[in-house]
Amino acid sequence: MDTENTSLPNGYSAVPAGKIANVVTCLEMLEKPPAKTVRAPETGLSVERWENPDLGEYRALFRAVGEEWMWLSRLVMPDEKLSAILSEPDVDIYTLKDGRRRVGLLELDFRTLGECELVFCGLVSDAIGQGAGRALMNAAIDRAWERPIKRFWLHTCHFDHPGAIAFYQRSGFRPYASMVEVTDDPRLTGQMRRDAAKHVPLIEPR
Template sequence: MPVDITTWHLEQTDPARLRPAAPPTDPVDITRAELVSPELNRYLYTAVGGDWFWTDRLAWTWPQWRDWLDRPGVETWVASLRGTPVGYVELDGHAGGEVEIAYFGLLPQFTGRRIGGHLLTAALERAWSLAERWPSLPATRRVWVHTCSLDGPAALQNYQARGMAVYNTVVEPSATPAATPGPWPGAARP
């Protein structure tokens, strides 16, 4: 049965607009995964997005993941709490000086601890400095993301609280499955 899905497109066009979040309740490390690892990114994609209908990449093969991750300007940043991955952000730098926050989120059991705002602050800082790590890319002039009504309930508010502004809203019907795919088939997570 079709359901109306609202998609918000947000942008930040000046790094001075970044409003940092308060620190998380527990110390969180944010580290760049510098080696291309399709297994790591697929794990993060399904563990974070399984409850939010992230299905676009579920059918990707290992070579598709590798080819995506091996492009200049694509970076994965992993948030960890006491050595355990708790969330991630995937940045995608484009030749025109734009950086997309392609994927962003936390594993469900780590929400509500101010980690999301902290990770998004770090993601935006890294997006604005992407060209320093990828000299083939021009300086960042815009960071953008889209989120929708199927994403986590705090997603839109977090982006706006960090200084991103909505520049387009689209409402369209979608044939969404009755249930999310979850982190893996048969997980039976409580």
């Protein structure tokens, strides 16, 4: 990720109505940390590789996991581009399953030599706070460092769960850069429900 863009000036910068400004934090780990204890019961909870997922099923899980946190990219990506990513040999897709139900999504991208990007890692709302996130993160760390990488990294944002950055730091990631991203509000473009992500104010153009 490019972190060399021109810096914003000190003070307030106006964001036009109809757009949202997102503070992004980049984090990395340079060696595998000791494993963290999982609180969730092991019975019925499993991380499974998802080979060449159906686009409709993938997007349904992506929306179920990420819509409340303003995950948008894979919902609006053209089918051909998304299909190409999901079928890449160096992109690994996993789901966390509670019995037969998919309750989590994990995506690891090894396409940059010596690195792994944690592209997506999240749970459906009713699985949050029960230890399932630790199970999914432990699996992410194990699978990332099975490859000969020197760096495991991710980016998150302040639209995400309020405990996300602290969770990543407890997992062994260290923040190293921050950016601001300005985009159209997807709730106004029809790409998300108007009542999604209530923690992000909806400001309509006058």
